[in-house]
Amino acid sequence: MPIFSIELREIRLPLIHFFETSFGRTTERRIVLVRVTDQDGVEGWGECTAGEGPFYSDEWVESAWSTLEEFLAPMVVGRDVAAKDVFGLMKPVRGHRMAKAAIETACWDLESGRAGVPLWKYLGGVNGEISCGVSIGIQNTPEILLEKIEKELSSGYQRIKIKIKPGWDRNIVKQVREHFPDVLLTGDANSAYTLADVPLFQELDQFNLMMLEQPLSHEDIFDHAELQRQISTPICLDESIHSSEDARHAVDLGSCRIINVKLGRVGGHAEAKRVEQVCRERSIPIWCGGMLESGIGRAHNIAMSTLAGFTLPGDVSASGRYWKEDIIEPSVTVTPHGTIIPPERPGLGFEINVARIESLTVRQEVIRAKASSLSRA
Numbered sequence: 001m002p003i004f005s006i007e008l009r010e011i012r013l014p015l016i017h018f019f020e021t022s023f024g025r026t027t028e029r030r031i032v033l034v035r036v037t038d039q040d041g042v043e044g045w046g047e048c049t050a051g052e053g054p055f056y057s058d059e060w061v062e063s064a065w066s067t068l069e070e071f072l073a074p075m076v077v078g079r080d081v082a083a084k085d086v087f088g089l090m091k092p093v094r095g096h097r098m099a100k101a102a103i104e105t106a107c108w109d110l111e112s113g114r115a116g117v118p119l120w121k122y123l124g125g126v127n128g129e130i131s132c133g134v135s136i137g138i139q140n141t142p143e144i145l146l147e148k149i150e151k152e153l154s155s156g157y158q159r160i161k162i163k164i165k166p167g168w169d170r171n172i173v174k175q176v177r178e179h180f181p182d183v184l185l186t187g188d189a190n191s192a193y194t195l196a197d198v199p200l201f202q203e204l205d206q207f208n209l210m211m212l213e214q215p216l217s218h219e220d221i222f223d224h225a226e227l228q229r230q231i232s233t234p235i236c237l238d239e240s241i242h243s244s245e246d247a248r249h250a251v252d253l254g255s256c257r258i259i260n261v262k263l264g265r266v267g268g269h270a271e272a273k274r275v276e277q278v279c280r281e282r283s284i285p286i287w288c289g290g291m292l293e294s295g296i297g298r299a300h301n302i303a304m305s306t307l308a309g310f311t312l313p314g315d316v317s318a319s320g321r322y323w324k325e326d327i328i329e330p331s332v333t334v335t336p337h338g339t340i341i342p343p344e345r346p347g348l349g350f351e352i353n354v355a356r357i358e359s360l361t362v363r364q365e366v367i368r369a370k371a372s373s374l375s376r377a
Contacts, residue, residue: 002080003369004038006068007034007367008033008065014324015292019292024055031061032102033048034068046102047105048064049264067096068099071093072100075090075093087270097265097266101267105263109300118349119299119303125306127306132314133338134157134159146176156336157334159183159210169200173209198227201231212233214240221249221250228257234257236259237260241260248282258284260287287314290315298328301316303342326353329351
């Protein structure tokens with residue numbers, strides 16, 4: 001698969017409603033899109049899931065753009081390479097997995113499209129229907145949160161995740177559980193606590209949470225193991241897991257009983273498949289986390305979520321929860337019983353609305369291969 005050009009675009013996409021976590025509040029997404037093309041003009045699309053600031057991780061939009069333009073794209077463009085090997089081409093650059101994933105996932109879209117196979121099947125997916133949950137950010141009042149949960153449950157979603165932070169935790173979880181005693185409920189702390197908060201987590205045990213996601217430091221697996229020994233609620237790791245090696249170490253240490261997989265955080269589909277294998281072989285359930293993706297990133301999440309190890313409802317929800325108009329057609333929808341059916345068209349399976357992307361673009365750069373530079377990796 002010769003990579004002839006790599007195009008970068010930054011778009012600005014306003015959210016229908018703000019999304020707040022312990023990191024802060026987001027009202028508009030700055031999204032870097034990547035389009036790769038081969039010599040025949042066949043294209044594939046990827047999305048960088050880095051945030052507007054370096055809060056979820058040390059990557060953010062500006063660092064991703066510079067790294068893509070100056071280092072990563074030149075390492076890949078002009079090479080004749082299989083999608084599974086693209087991440088390896090970028091290995092000399094340490095970290096920057098979200099930026100790497102933007103190129104890598106675009107190459108998977110291109111390659112599966114050229115093969116005439118839906119991306120999810122090309123990746124080895126087996127689930128022809130995936131279960132969906134929703135992530136609900138911190139709200140202005142508990143009453144608004146309860147209203148939003150009721151709305152999402154009426155739409156069929158199978159699991160509710162609420163964001164928590166110091167001051168918005170025990171009493172909020174208590175109120176939600178009292179109103180919705182039987183719902184699959186998760187609390188996501190986004191690294192907002194320390195081991196000094198063990199008594200709080202022990203109190204949360206009484207509310208029968210499906211999991212407690214990333215309560216401690218974003219790079220930790222040791223303190224999480226200590227916390228897991230002291231609480232009955234399963235810990236799910238998110239920010240701590242960047243690779244299959246991280247997943248193996250965390251599971252072997254007893255740091256978690258569940259893992260959230262995000263394509264950007266692990267560097268793309270090839271590494272996500274390796275994480276899935278590690279967890280499946282150790283009977284650790286996994287699920288797909290969300291990063292407020294546009295339809296392109298959402299479509300890649302759908303494909304990844306069809307792998308056998310993804311047995312829990314993920315954060316892959318309908319486009320209409322976030323955007324008045326998405327950048328793919330049709331937009332992602334969820335069935336009345338809270339599932340998504342992966343598309344059967346080749347590649348991502350959705351039509352890219354290039355005109356819509358053009359109208360949202362605030363900057364653009366194209367890195368092209370020289371005619372004589374195409375070489376096999």
